[in-house]
Structure formats: structure tokens, C-alpha cells
Amino acid sequence: MPVNGKVVAAYGNMVTASFDESVRQNEVAYILTADGSRLKSEVIRVRGNLCNAQVFEDTEGIKVGDHVEFTGDLLIVELGPGLLKQIYDGLQNPLPKLAERTGLFLKRGIYIESLDRSVKWDFTPEAKVGDQIQAGDILGWVPEGKFKHQIFVPFSFIGRAEIVKMAEPGSYTVEETVAEVRDEFGKTTALNMFQRWPIKIPLRHYEERLLPVDPLVTGCRIVDSFYPVAKGGTACIPGPFGSGKTVLQQLISRYADVDIIIVAACGERAGEVVETLREFPHLQDPYSEGRTLIERTVIICNTSSMPVAAREASIYTAITIGEYYRQMGLHVLLLADSTSRWAQALREMSGRLEEIPGEEAFPAYLQSRIAEFYERACCVRLKSGKIGSVSVIGTVSPAGGNFEEPVTQGTLAVVGAFHGLTWARSNARRFPAIDPLISWSKYLEQMAEKLDKIAPDWVAKIKAAQKIIFEGNEVRKRMDVVGEEGTSLADFILTLKAEFLDAVYLQQNAFDKVDAYNTMERQAYSFDKVFNLMHKEIKAKDKDDARNIFFRLTSLFKNWNSSVWESDDFKRFEGQINSFIAG
Amino acid sequence: MRQIITKIDEITGNIATLKSAGVGLKELAVIESPGRTTLGQVISLNGENVTLQVFGGTKGLSTKDQVRFLGHPMRVKYGESLLGRIFNGSGVPIDGGPEPVEEDIPIGGPSFNPANRIIPKQMIRTNIPMIDLFNSLVVSQKLPIFSIPGEPYNQLLARVGMQAEADIIILGAMGLKFDDFTFFRRTFDASGVMNRVIMFVHLASDPVVECLLVPDMALAAAERFAEAGKRVLVLLTDMTNFADSMKEISISMEQIPSNRGYPGDLYSQLASRYEKAVDIGGMGSITILAVTTMPGDDVTHPIPDNTGYITEGQFYLRHGVIDPFGSLSRLKQNVVSKVTRKDHNDIMNTMIRLYSDCRESRNKIAMGFKVSRWDETLLAYGDDFQKEMMDLNVNMSIEAALDKCWEILAKHFEPMQTGLKDQLVAEFWPKK
């Protein structure tokens, strides 16, 4: 029986409602407007017999006295086969289906089942009659693309039960019963292939949380080599507008060596999602011959002109889907662009609730919300013994490009890696514009053991290379004051070395088919060559001569970078590099 | 007949509060004072208290003025007969013509479903080389013109309006000076495009917050035309006035500002307008070019900053020219050398790189360093580049501009010095 209520006040996307009986914090309520719409909302504060709800839709026409229907359910997502390839809004409505229903424009108050009820899946049972089960146990699996999509006893299942009936292998829709279980009180429950889970509560059905120690290869040299990310780890990419956050995330979404990518377009441009949406069905999955990228991707798209409250939810929708696939022993990467828009959604709501504001009017709990969210990234050992992970890489859009603002600072306090983009680099077209002087990654140490398998002394060498960048910068700064004349040849060569390392290794051409992405093997190979040069004595007559040597080297390396791995060109340029170094 | 309220309880800033039942959020009200009528919109409800944002401003408003609720939110007229017409910030004709008898359509409608979007791949020619050649405008793009007050941004906007390939031009003006208004009118009349122009003009002398409806009216009409297959170009000037009006309202509402007095939802408010830009595959399109004057020439000011995070690049108008360095069309890669000539991409990059080198040479001179032969070459090149390309009076097709670029390069450089690919040089380098 739903609890009923009435609108007593409304402002922006916030409604205050009275209710009879009781309501639950974060439960879903529908507001029934005069034009017949049912507008979804979420209770975000309860005070006496009044509660505040954030409405996930345009609130036009809401009147005092409008009926409110409290569902008693928290905001949930549907989990089951068929999530991959989907394009959902922040509340998990499939956008292509909405388009079929409502045409060119979105229409408020229309909600569509997230998982297609008519698709049949080939179910293979793994559990059998008589098995004792509990929440999160595996009943069987269906093929979804290249994955064995496991069918679980719902994570919300309470207590233990015994399987009394098990479906034969065959094809079933997500709603058809695949198992019947009876609990200790004799109550039987029919289980099908999908379940619901509240998005704001982390899925914790694992045996143990592990320290992330395996590298997540993105294909981007400055990330993987210098400031790496771990599987199950977190990273943030702050940067002013136009510095290349989205392009970097798009690259990572194509090349990252994980099983599943979740793209959360959170309050950014619709046009950018469209590139992913239109291109992924045609792009080859680099890790799976004959399959396209879309087959490993879920897109959550709540762009900037879509309702703000749903934007707040979209991040949670995305990570919950990630946690679900993690339960299958898969490695998931969530790319969130941009977490600042999510934080702004919190701010808008906090303002309407007239909460005491913190810095830049963000709510005082901003930091803890950010922490809670990133903490959902993790690497876990499951009951089955398999390892699964959810990694999160989020962009941050700091006001005025100033990293001192609350969202950037709040994020830096909790993430494991920081890839800071600056205008200084992007305006100089040094892409990816990750500034090596300010970025860092805790995973370089944390994953040292694994990283040193890439090449002997990998971590030590990377640190030495980082040092060269810093030293080169110091000399450069001095040189800006005293001029080239006042700089010794040795110091001058140091700046050239740092510049060379930056130009041929840290910078990468996103629009070059080959250079856009490097395997770890190739990174190690080319790093070795660059690194050796760093420690080689450069015999130059004078500064111009030194400059020319590095000019030539840079050009050779750039050509080498854009040659297909181990191709004839690759070998030819490598030969030229070797003989140049030798001669 | 809707209820008429005859008592306003409270008037602060641009906000009026009164008691009424049965009104909805965003509903429109007409406030009638003796000798004056203004529109108000419901922005908050609390029990029987209704808060109205008063577009005409509250100056002279009396507690006993009559308030009539219309039962619907703001609308705008839509139809072919709007072409050539001029309306004010409340949608009332100000060109002396009759009230159009056309369909009323809602404004500020829902968002275009992202799943229906396509990747835009058509260029809009403007015959301004700094746009077409160096930062091509693409159908459905949203681009601001960042400018300091005093720059000829309205002239630039008018020229784009006259010359761009578009079926319909909708001008939304906020806080427009009367002189500029006259300028737009005359320019559109004189160039014979007025019959495909619609203007929504909020003048600098009008009540400040009355400009708030302008972008929504312009974009609502644009959306309908686009659905009807028209390529619509929406020109907005000046979005800074729009944002400042939002600031006024939010302060009257006692909202806690986020940054320099601007409301926390500035980003979402601007985005919901700019995101109306769209290419409806197989139908029409909306492209938005919007002036944003930067207070204090500071791009980190909340208005340009939030705008930059929303738009697909930006043009910087500085010293009367489109600055080739900060300006960027993020969609240009969709069209450059794909729908344009094959030398476009390389010429674009080479010309800018050399101009950037020229700037370094100029710095050298400024700092009193010795200049080399190479510096001199660059300086001469830079002068030509400014004169032949950057000057806003230059008016030529992109093909002519590309040819001109080759000519300039050949005048100052040997092919090798430009770093252009041999293949292109062989085909395009002017024969002596």
C-alpha cells in the first residue's frame, strides 16, 4: 500500500510534501500533476510530517495540493543480462526506446523498463535442486557478448533457502522463472534472471577487499608509465575547459584493458556522447577479435540539459552497474565526465533545502559524498575465488581552472592518482595536457612489484625520468631569467633532454591511429630507448649543435611512434635512431 | 475565467509575493498597474503564498495592482509570418506591425533525446577566413564570441548573419543598445536578408530582467523551424546580460550565491539554452553563435568560464580581430579536409604555426634581442597574414582563402621552410 501525501510547497526542482503515516529517507515518490503526469522524485529530507523531495523532471505546473504517492522503495536499478550496449539516462531509462515512444524530444514522466522483457537468453543452470543458497550465489549463466553473464540469487535476498526447482537449460526472458527456492519457514520464492538494487548502497557481496596491485593499462604513455592507475583504483582528471579531459576519457574508453567500460556522461554535452554512441558499434574491440567496442560498453547519459536531480543519480546508477559486473569476476572501468556537474547538482539541491553552505556554496557534506563515491571503486575476491574490480576515473571541471576549489580538493583527498590538465600545456598543443609537474599516482609504489615485471627496475627508472622532467624545468625557469647565454652547456642539454622526453614520450598524438594507443610492451620498449638517451653523454660542440641533435632525435622518434609495432617502418626508424645515437 | 488577485503582499528586488490557490510552477501572470502591464512568472509556491518573478521589474509596482494568472507558462508565436518581424523581451511586436495570428508554442521545452543525435558533419560557410579556414563553424555547433566591451562583436554577428548559409536567422538580443539595434535592423534590411530574420530584442533601456525570456523564445521558435526542415542560425547578444539578470533574481530570492554572486545553477541554466543547438538528421538544424562579453577581460569570470564548459569551442575577439590563438572550434575536425579541400588541414596548421613563430620574433624585438634573417621573414609574413586573413573586412570563400594562403607562403618562404608535405607542395605551391 503506497503512502499518500500532498504537495505543500515547490521551488525549482524541489517539492515539499506532507504525508500520512510514514516515509523513508531516499524513497521514491511520484507527484501527480494536473496534466496527468507522474513525476518521479526522491525524498531527501524528512522533518516532522513534511518531507522534501528532489524531482527528476521538469517541475512546470506542479501545484500546491497535488497528490504525492510514496512508493516505499529506494531508487533502484535493474540488473541482469542486456545491460551491455545500452544507452540509459541517469535513472536507467533506455534512451533509444524513449525515442521510439516520444519522438525527437524527451518527455517528462515517461519511464521504460531498463531491461528488455522480450529478449530471450540462453540459460545454463549451474545450481541444482537441493542446493542451499543465499544472496549473491550463482544460479547459472547466459552468454552476453563474449561474457558469461552470471545469474545470481538477488543480492537483496534475505536468509538462506534451498532450491526446490531448477529450470532446464533453454532460452528464457529475464522475467521467466529459472529457479524456485524455499526458505526455512517454508516460503517459496520464484527467482528470475534480473534483480533490483538501490543505487546509493554499495554491493558488498564479496569475500575480501584487496589492495589494488594490478596495473590498468590505458594505452596512454604518461598515464601508464608515469602516473599509473590500478585495477580497482581511482584517478581524477581535473582541468579547465578545453584542456582535453573528454578526449582523454574517450581514448581510455577505447583502449583500456578491462572487460567492461561504463561511460557516465554526467551533465556534459550531448554531442560528445553521440560520438561514442555512433562510433562504438563500428570500432573493433582491441581485446576481442571480431567484436565491436559497444559490446563491452554501457553508456549512462544524463547530459547538461537533462534534469539536474537525475544527473545526481546518474553517477550512482553507473557505479551500481559496475559493481554488478564486478560480481562476475570481471574488471570494470567507470569513466565519469564530469563529477563537478554531479557536485553542482548536490549544491543546487542543498541551496533549495536552505542548508548552511560551505565553500563556494557547496554543501558541507560534499567531501564525504565524494569519498563515499570513490570508495565504491575496489578490487575484490569473490566467493567463487575470482577477482573482480571496479575502477573509477572521473574528470573534474574546476571553476576558472583553479584546482583550489572544493570539488578538486575533495577529490584529490580520496583518489589514488591525479592527472592534472593545464591550459599551459593544452594551449601549447602538448596533448594529452597532463602536466607532469603537478600530477601524481600512489599506485607507482603500490604496484611496484607488478610494475617491475614490465622491465627490470621499471619503477626506479620511471622515478628517475620524473626527476629529469623536474630538473629540466628548474633549469628552464632559471634560463628564462638569465637567458641562454648565462646557462652552461651541460644545463642546457638537461633542458633539451627533459623537453625530448616530454615531446616523444609524454606527449601522444590522439589523432594518429598508431600513436593514439601503446601497449605496455611497446611503452616499455620505447621507454628503454628514451631512458638510455637520458643518461647518455651528448657530445655537442655548442648549444645550437645540441639543439639540432635533439631536433633530429625528436623527429625520428615521432616517426617511430607513428609506425605500426614491429612493422618495416618501425624497424627502419629504429635503425636510424640507433645509428644516430651510435654515430 | 481565472482568478484575479488584487493584493500583493511583498515586493523585493524583482520579486513579488501574493496569496493565491491553484497556480502552478512556471505559470505566467499579468500584472496590471495603472498605465502599465508586465508579465510575471511563478517561481516558488509555499502553501498559499505564490512568489512571482516580475519581468518588467517591480519599480512602481503597487500592493493593490491587479494580478491575473494565465493558466499556462510563457509561450511564443510560431509561424512563417514571424519572418521579418521584431518582438520585445515579452514577445510583443515592436516593429509597428500587427500582432501575428499564429500558433502559440511553449518555450523552454524538454531536451532533445541524445539517442536521436547524429555526428554533425556539415560546415557552415561564412566567408570569413578566420572562421571558415581556421576555426570552421559546423552545423549544430554552439560557439560563444568572447569579447571585451567595445569590440565590434555585434558587427561580427551581423556579418555572420548576413553571409552564413542558413535558411532562417533568429536574433535574440539582451540589453541591446538602441544604436546597435538600429545597426542590426539596417544591416539586415540593406543586405536583403530581413525577410528570413526574426528578432527578439530586449533593449538596454528595458527593465533588466525582461531579457530573461529572450533566449528561450528565440530557441523555441528555432526548434520548430528546425523540425520543419530549416537550417536555423541563432545569434545571441549579449549572454552576459542574461546571466546578470539571473543573478539579480537569485539574489532577490535570497539564494546563496556560489561564485561572485552568481547562482549555483548558472551552468545548468546556460547549458539548457546552448544545448538546444542540434542537427536533426534528415530535417533542419540549430546553430548558435552567442556573444559573451567578459567582465574585465577575465576568462575565468563565472560567465565566460561556465560558458566555455558548455560550448564547443570559442572565438576570442580582441583588438578587432578573431584571435587565432585562443580561438578554437572543437567541431572543426569533423569537416576540415573531410568536406573541405584536402590542403585545408595542413594549411590551417602551418599558417598558425608560422604566425605563432612570428609572434615570438616580435617578442624578441620587444625585449631588445638581435633579429635574424629568419625573424625578418617571419615578421613580414605575420604582417601579410594579419592584413590578408585576420582583418575582419576580408571577405572570401574558403577556396579563395586557401589559394591566398599558398600565395602568402610562396611570397615569403621556400617550400621546405614551411614543413608542408611534398605532395601538397607539388600540387598547390604557386608556380613562379
Ligand SMILES: Nc1ncnc2c1ncn2[C@@H]1O[C@H](COP(=O)(O)OP(=O)(O)OP(=O)(O)O)[C@@H](O)[C@H]1O
Ligand atoms: N589528445 C589530444 N590531441 C589533440 N587535440 C586534443 C587532445 N585533447 C584535446 N584536444 C583538443 O582540445 C579540444 C577540447 O578537448 P576536450 O573536449 O577533451 O576538453 P575538455 O577538457 O573536456 O573541456 P570541457 O571541460 O569544456 O568539456 C578538442 O576538441 C581538441 O581540439
Ligand SMILES: [Mg+2]
Ligand atoms: Mg569535456
